[in-house]
Amino acid sequence: MDKEVSMKKLRKNIEKVQTAKRLEHTMGVEYTAACLAMKYGVSLTDARVAGLLHDCAKCMTDEELLKACKKNHYDPSAFEKRNPFILHGRVGAFLAKSEYGIEQEDILNAIAFHTTGRRNMSVLEKIIFIADYIEPGRNKAAHLEEIRKLAFEDLDAALIRILEDTLVYLKNSEGEIDPMTEITWKYYTNQL
């Protein structure tokens, strides 16, 4: 973690761009990520910064997200073009670097991949993905109680469980499934 990045300043800046409700989710992810970091031996500051910034691009419009990708030379996938909101992870990582001064690759990746996960995730990436799903403000997903407990017992098992529930939910709701989520799930269940 870069020494010059102050948590206080980051939080002040995030408070300016998020609604009260989103801010509550952000804080929830920040402290849940910190708790998981204690359990799994990751830097608490890294976990808190990644948690604090993971949705920093969530308030952007589809148009703004696509524009930010272009500016950063990222070519969105076909799915991402059809569902630009999913790009708030990628774009969040671009902003974390350019607007919030974060340079640590691991933190930027945790932000970029918090919506879908990916193959070979670092412990911090898994922590942010899981914290986003289980933070105390969440109440809609199935099996939350079980998954919350599991997250503190077996990080990979919790990751797989969340991926599975997400895929089942999307299939049932006729939501479009991001192929990245499916790839992550296959990778962690040894099907790839």
Ligand code: FE
């Ligand atoms: Fe998000």
Ligand code: FE
């Ligand atoms: Fe989130």
